Amino acid sequence: MDIWDIIWLFFWSYVFIAYLTVLFSVLADIFRDPGLSGWAKALWVLFLVFVPIITAVVYIGTRGSDRVQSLPATDASAPRNAARSAASMGSVDEIAKAQKLLDTGSTTADEYAALTVKARGY
Structure with a gap:
């Protein structure tokens, strides 16, 4: 086995693991979303099974920005509040x-x- 075969094996293993991570993240996001109906969830999953890469990219492009905007903003004063809490203890x-x-x-x-x-x- 040549060194380049090993490098290609590592590369494709990395790509496969990244693909699975994206796929399961999209699936988790689909089933966690209360705004989607059951039929819409089933349709997304059906497309993920038959056309996974294109569907994942489309899902992230169309629904990913909605999810990011709905996340709570980080509180810049959180470290100060934690320090005050420790000081008050x-x-x-x-x-x-x-x-x-x-x-x-x-x-x-x-x-x-x-x-x-x-x-x-x-």
Whole structure:
């Protein structure tokens, strides 16, 4: 077996796996879409069986843009919200520790108030 035979084998294996990925993605999208009737789904699947490559390209071209527009927009503030959430969990722990100190009599009410203000970041 020549090296070029191995390269061609890898190339066509990659193409076949990519084809199967697109085919199953289109099938999943067809059956997940509540806007399509049962007959429309059956027709798309029928075309995918008999003319798979052309049907997949047509489906992605006609219905793919509708699916992309219906996706929710990404929230740019999500990392900040996650950081605030983690910080608030830390502040909850700090407030709980301050409450324990107050309950045991190790701190006064004024020191407790100062600790809670500090923990909340005000």
